[in-house]
Amino acid sequence: MRFYEHEAKSLLAKQAIPVPQSVLVSDAQEARRAAESLGSPVVLKAQVLSGGRMKAGGVKYADTADEAEAATREIMGLEIGGLKTVAILVERRVRVAQEYYLAVTYDPVAKLPVAIFSSAGGIDIEEAAERMPEKVARGNFSSLTPFTDYVVKELIASLNVPGADLSRLTAIASRLAQLFLRYDLTLAEINPLAKLGDGSFVALDAHVDLDDEAIGRQQALLKEMGISPEGREGRPSTAFELEAAAIDRSDHRGVAGRVVEFGGSLGLIIGGGGASLTAFDAVRKYGGNPANYCEIGGNPSVGKVAALTKHILSKPGTDKIAIIMNVVNNTRVDLVARGVIKGVVEAGYDPAEKVAIFRIPGAWEEEGFRILRKYGVEYLDRTASIDQAAKRAVEKTAR
Amino acid sequence: MSILVDKESRIIVQGITGREAVSFVADSLGYGAKIVGGVTPGKAGMDVHGVPVYNCVRDITGKERVDIAVISVPPAFVKDAAFEALQNGVPLIVVITERVARADVVQVLELARQRGARVIGPNTMGLISPGKSKAGSVGGPPQDARKAFVRGPVGIMSRSGGMTTEIANLLTQNRLGQSTAISVGGDPIIGSTFVELLPLFEADPETKAVVLFCEPGGSMEKPLTDYIKANGTRLPIVAFIAGRFADAMPGVRFGHAGSIVQGKQDTAAAKVELFREAGIAVAEEFSEIATILKERLGDGKHVY
Numbered sequence: 001m002r003f004y005e006h007e008a009k010s011l012l013a014k015q016a017i018p019v020p021q022s023v024l025v026s027d028a029q030e031a032r033r034a035a036e037s038l039g040s041p042v043v044l045k046a047q048v049l050s051g052g053r054m055k056a057g058g059v060k061y062a063d064t065a066d067e068a069e070a071a072t073r074e075i076m077g078l079e080i081g082g083l084k085t086v087a088i089l090v091e092r093r094v095r096v097a098q099e100y101y102l103a104v105t106y107d108p109v110a111k112l113p114v115a116i117f118s119s120a121g122g123i124d125i126e127e128a129a130e131r132m133p134e135k136v137a138r139g140n141f142s143s144l145t146p147f148t149d150y151v152v153k154e155l156i157a158s159l160n161v162p163g164a165d166l167s168r169l170t171a172i173a174s175r176l177a178q179l180f181l182r183y184d185l186t187l188a189e190i191n192p193l194a195k196l197g198d199g200s201f202v203a204l205d206a207h208v209d210l211d212d213e214a215i216g217r218q219q220a221l222l223k224e225m226g227i228s229p230e231g232r233e234g235r236p237s238t239a240f241e242l243e244a245a246a247i248d249r250s251d252h253r254g255v256a257g258r259v260v261e262f263g264g265s266l267g268l269i270i271g272g273g274g275a276s277l278t279a280f281d282a283v284r285k286y287g288g289n290p291a292n293y294c295e296i297g298g299n300p301s302v303g304k305v306a307a308l309t310k311h312i313l314s315k316p317g318t319d320k321i322a323i324i325m326n327v328v329n330n331t332r333v334d335l336v337a338r339g340v341i342k343g344v345v346e347a348g349y350d351p352a353e354k355v356a357i358f359r360i361p362g363a364w365e366e367e368g369f370r371i372l373r374k375y376g377v378e379y380l381d382r383t384a385s386i387d388q389a390a391k392r393a394v395e396k397t398a399r
Numbered sequence: 400m401s402i403l404v405d406k407e408s409r410i411i412v413q414g415i416t417g418r419e420a421v422s423f424v425a426d427s428l429g430y431g432a433k434i435v436g437g438v439t440p441g442k443a444g445m446d447v448h449g450v451p452v453y454n455c456v457r458d459i460t461g462k463e464r465v466d467i468a469v470i471s472v473p474p475a476f477v478k479d480a481a482f483e484a485l486q487n488g489v490p491l492i493v494v495i496t497e498r499v500a501r502a503d504v505v506q507v508l509e510l511a512r513q514r515g516a517r518v519i520g521p522n523t524m525g526l527i528s529p530g531k532s533k534a535g536s537v538g539g540p541p542q543d544a545r546k547a548f549v550r551g552p553v554g555i556m557s558r559s560g561g562m563t564t565e566i567a568n569l570l571t572q573n574r575l576g577q578s579t580a581i582s583v584g585g586d587p588i589i590g591s592t593f594v595e596l597l598p599l600f601e602a603d604p605e606t607k608a609v610v611l612f613c614e615p616g617g618s619m620e621k622p623l624t625d626y627i628k629a630n631g632t633r634l635p636i637v638a639f640i641a642g643r644f645a646d647a648m649p650g651v652r653f654g655h656a657g658s659i660v661q662g663k664q665d666t667a668a669a670k671v672e673l674f675r676e677a678g679i680a681v682a683e684e685f686s687e688i689a690t691i692l693k694e695r696l697g698d699g700k701h702v703y
Contacts, residue, residue: 106501108588108618111508143505144513184502213474214500273585274559277614277642278685284644285684297561326565327547329524329539330422361568363543382546382568385686 001210001229004047006089008208010225012190015179017172018202022091028072034090035068041093044071045205049232050081058085061093082235094202099192101125101136102173104180112140115177117155117169121192135159147181149174168201169193183221184214240315244294247307254300254331256308256339264289266356266397267312267321269305269340272297275326275386282390283322289399291318299331305339306346313347313354320356322393327361327382333368336360341375352376356396359389400605401528401579402554402596403491403519404467410534411456411465411489412437413480414472415447419495419536423471423525424448429541432532435463438480460487467534469525471495477521478503485514493534494520494590504588511590518590524560524582529567537563537582551576552607553692554600554634556583556593558619562612562641566688570610573689575696578606587617594622601634608692611638611679613670615645620670624677635695636679637688643667 003011009019023034024047035042046058053059058080060071068090078085101121107114120128120135129136139155141147152173157166172193180188187209194204210218215229222229237245240261248257255271266288270279276295283290292312296305312321323340325331337358344351358372361382372379378396380389404410410427414420415437424434425448436459437452439445445452453459456468468484470477470492477499484492485507492511499521511518519526525535529548537560538544547568553575557563560582567577581596583589593611600606613620627636646666674681680695682688 106505106588109622111505111588113505142509143502144509181502184500186501211501213498214502217475217500272559272561274557274562274612274614274641275565277645278562278565278639281641281643282685326559326561327543327568328561329536329543329564362547362564363539383572385569385684386565387684387686 001212001215001232002049003208003210003227004049004086005045005206006047006087007225007227008206009203011179011183011208012176012203012206015175017175017190018200019206020091020094020202020204022089024087024089025072026087027076028069031072031088031090032065032069035062035065038090038092040064040068042068043091043093044068044075045089045091046075046078046080046085047087047089048078048080048083048085050083053080056080094194094204095197096192096194096204097197098195100169100195101191102169102176102193103187103189103191104177104185105187105189107140110140113143113177113180114138114140115152115155115173117152117159117173119159119161125191141177143181147174147177152177164199165195172201184211184218185209186211244308244311247304247311250307251301251304253304254296254298256296256300256304258295259312260293261315262290262292263317264291265317265319265399266393267291267315267318268294269296269309269312269321269323271295271325271331275324278386279324279390282387283394285387286391286394287399288390288394288397291315296325296336297331299335300339302335302339302342305336306343309340309343310347313344313349319398320354320393320396322356322389323358323360324386324389324393325360326386328363330363331360332364333360333362334364334371337368337371341371341377356393357389359384359386400603401531402599402603402606403579403581404526404528404532404534406431406433406531408433408466408532408534409464410434410467410469411459412450412469412471413456413484414470414476415439415450415452416442416445417471420471421447423536424450426536426538426540426544427533430533430538430544432534435459435465456483456487456489460489465489467491467493469493469495469534474498474500478507481507481518482510485510485516488514490516492516492518492590493523493525494518494584495523495525495535497522497585499586501588504586508588508590519581520584520586520590522586522589523584524563526579526581528579529577535582536560537580539564547571548580549576551578552605552696553577554603554606554609555580555612556596556609557581557612558583558585558614558617559612559641560585566610566612569686569689570692573693575689575692578603592619592622594619594626597623597626597632597634601632606634608635608637608696610688610692611636613638613640615640615642615667615670616665618665620673621664624673624679627677627679635692637682637691637695638674638679639682639685639688640667640670
C-alpha cells in the first residue's frame with residue numbers, strides 16, 4: 001500500500017527526519033492562505049499515487065500567493081498515470097546545494113533488506129544509476145541482528161562524501177532503516193534528499209510502501225496517522241468490477257468475483273492464479289476479445305459461481321462465456337458446472353448455446369461432465385490443454 | 400531418484416488440526432507420505448487421521464528424525480512456527496500459508512540460512528515426487544494425484560500451485576513422467592528460487608529435463624540465466640511464461656502477489672529475452688511444453 005507524499009513525510013518526521021515546512025490544501029483559496037503563512041516562494045505538489053508527477057505538470061513553483069492560487073487551479077484536476085490528484089501539498093521552497101538519493105527496500109535475490117545511497121539524486125535516478133554506477137552504493141543488512149548505524153555509515157562512506165556530511169547522512173539513513181523495519185514497509189525512499197546551503201539536510205520527496213500483508217498489524221500506525229487503505233490500488237474499480245467483488249464477498253466459500261473489466265465479447269470464468277494468466281494469454285493469442293479477466297478457485301459455492309456467471313453475461317456485448325481452469329485439486333468440478341448452468345439459465349439463456357467451452361478437469365470431474373452433457377454444453381477433459389480450450393472458445397464466439 | 404521428498408521422508412505438519420491441513424494430511428497419507436506427527440499447541444494427545452498431535456515440535460524431534468516440516472498456520476503465526484522447526488533442527492520447511500508479511504518471511508529465510516536449512520514457499524502448494532510421497536496439498540486426493548502425476552524424467556518448478564498439477568497433467572498426457580514437481584510459491588520473496596533448486600535436479604540421475612512455469616514480476620529468472628551462462632547445465636530446460644498481456648499494464652496486479660510488473664526487467668518480454676540468451680527454450684503455447692521436451696529428450700527414450 002503506497003502512502004501519499006504528505007503521509008510519507010509525516011512518517012519521516014515522526015522518526016525525526018527533517019522535511020520542509022508544509023500545509024496540505026484542497027482548493028485554491030487554501031493554497032493562497034498556505035503560501036501567505038509559509039512565506040513565499042513555495043512549491044505546490046499534486047498528491048497522487050503514481051510516478052512521473054513532475055513530468056506530467058503535477059509540481060509547480062510559485063513566488064507569490066497569487067501564483068500559488070493560480071497554480072493550484074491547474075494542478076487540482078490533474079489525472080496522472082490514470083490516478084486522481086486528491087490534494088495539494090504546499091511547501092516552503094528551499095535552496096538546494098546538492099541532491100542525494102536514499103532508500104531501503106527488500107532485495108529479493110539476497111532475501112535481505114538493502115539500503116541504497118547515491119550522490120546522484122533527482123528525478124532520473126534510474127538512468128543515473130545505470131550511467132554512473134560508481135555514484136550508487138548498495139548494502140544488504142541483517143533482518144535478525146538489531147540494526148545499528150555502521151551498516152549505513154559504511155555505505156555512505158564508500159562514496160567519499162565530504163567530512164561533516166557523513167555523520168548527518170548516516171543519522172538520516174539509520175532512521176530511515178529503522179522506520180522501514182519497525183513499520184513493515186517494503187519501500188522507504190527519499191529522493192531527493194537535499195543538502196541545503198547551510199549544510200543541513202531535508203527530505204524533499206518521499207515514497208513509502210507499506211506491506212499489504214502487514215496492514216492488519218500496523219493498524220495502530222494507520223489510525224494514529226489517519227490513513228485509510230481504501231481506494232489506493234491502481235485505477236478506480238468500475239461499477240462492473242465492484243459488483244463482482246460484492247458477489248465474492250457475499251459468500252466466504254472460495255473465490256469467484258475478482259474481476260477486471262475489458263471491452264470484448266468473450267466472457268471469462270477462469271482460474272486459479274497462474275491458470276488465469278495462461279488462459280487469458282491464449283484467448284488473446286487466438287484472436288479472441290475478452291470481456292473480462294477473473295480468478296476463481298478455492299472451491300466456490302454453486303450460488304457464488306451462478307451469481308458471477310449471471311453478472312458476466314449481463315455485460316452488454318458479451319456473446320458467450322468460457323470456463324477454463326487448470327486440473328483442480330480442491331475446487332470441485334461439479335459445483336462449478338452446476339453454478340455456471342444455474343447462472344446461464346437464470347439469465348434466460350440456453351447453456352448449450354451460451355457456454356462456448358467448459359474445461360475444468362480434476363476433483364469430481366465425472367459428475368461435472370455428466371451435468372454438462374445433460375445440458376448439451378461442450379466440454380473438454382484433461383486430454384485437452386488450456387490453450388486448446390481457449391482456441392475452441394474463440395472459434396465459437398463473435399468478435 | 401527424485402529430490403527433497405521421497406518414500407523415506409519423515410514429515411510433520413504444524414497446524415495439523417486446521418481445516419486445510421486435516422484435508423491434505425488425509426490426501427498425503429493416502430498417497431503414501433510418512434507423516435510422523437503434527438503440532439497444534441493445546442491439542443496434544445489428539446490424532447488427525449491417526450497422526451498423533453503434539454504441543455511442540457521438540458516433542459517429536461526429541462524422539463525421532465524429522466526431515467520435513469509442513470507449515471499450515473495462520474499468517475501471523477508462520478514466523479514462530481518456522482523458527483520452532485528450524486531451531487529444532489528440521490532441515491526442510493514447506494510454508495503453505497499465504498499472505499505472510501514480508502518482514503517475517505525474510506527473517507525466517509535468514510535463520511534458515513544460518514541453520515543450513517532449506518525453505519520452500521511461502522504461498523506454495525508443496526512438492527511431490529510421483530509414486531513416492533508428497534509434502535503439502537499439491538495434487539489433491541490420491542486418486543486425482545495419481546491421474547495427473549506419473550513417475551519419470553522431468554523436474555517441474557512452478558510459481559503457481561495449480562499450474563504445477565496442470566503441467567504434470569500435460570506431461571502425463573504426453574507420456575512424459577516427472578521426477579519431482581515443486582510449487583515454489585507465488586510471493587515476491589521465497590525460500591527456494593529456480594537457481595537454488597536447479598543444482599538439486601542436476602545432481603539427480605533420474606531427472607533428464609526441467610520445466611519452468613513463470614509469471615511477470617519478481618526476479619527469479621535473471622539469477623537462473625546468470626548461473627546457466629556461467630556453469631552450463633546438463634538439463635534441457637523448457638520455460639512457459641504466463642501473463643504476457645500484463646506487460647501492457649504496469650502496476651496492475653494479476654494473479655499472485657509477486658506477479659506485478661514494476662520495472663522493465665520483470666516484464667514477460669524481458670524474461671523471454673533472458674531465457675533465449677541462456678539457451679532455455681520458451682514455449683509459446685502451453686501445450687508446446689510437451690512438444691519441445693520430446694524433441695529435447697529424444698522421442699520414445701525417456702517416456703514412462
